[in-house]
Amino acid sequence: MTIGQAQGERVSHTTQLARWQGEKAVYHLLVITGDAAxxxxxxxxxxxxxxxxxxxxxxxxxxxxxxxxxxxxxVFPQNKASEWILLVSKKVMRAEDLAAGDQVTMELELL
Structure with missing residues (x-):
């Protein structure tokens, strides 16, 4: 993972797309850490x-x-807000041709 960079109310972060198997479904998510978190x-x-x-x-x-x-x-806090989670839908994954393990750079506008 690469540490992100905060820019006022916008945050960017580069990380790997992770796959998590729940009881009823498979989820894809991005873990946000470091300066971005x-x-x-x-x-x-x-x-x-x-x-x-x-x-x-x-x-x-x-x-x-x-x-x-x-x-x-x-985005949802994890580990006392030292990490945040962004879920990525199948629709977004198809539109961007993404798969688990892909390195991606996300941009977030904090509302």
């Missing part, structure tokens, strides 16, 4: 201070971009 955690703290509450599961709304594909989603 810190920027998201700070954004979440600021929102909590501003609104006095946090979103479900501590998530942060984002507009995500992989290649030419953009979609609205949320």
């Amino acid at each position: 810190e920027a998201i955690a700070m954004h979440a703290r600021l929102l909590r201070l501003e609104y006095g509450t946090r979103r479900g599961f501590g998530s942060v709304k984002v507009i995500a971009r992989l290649g030419e594909t953009t979609w609205k989603s949320s």
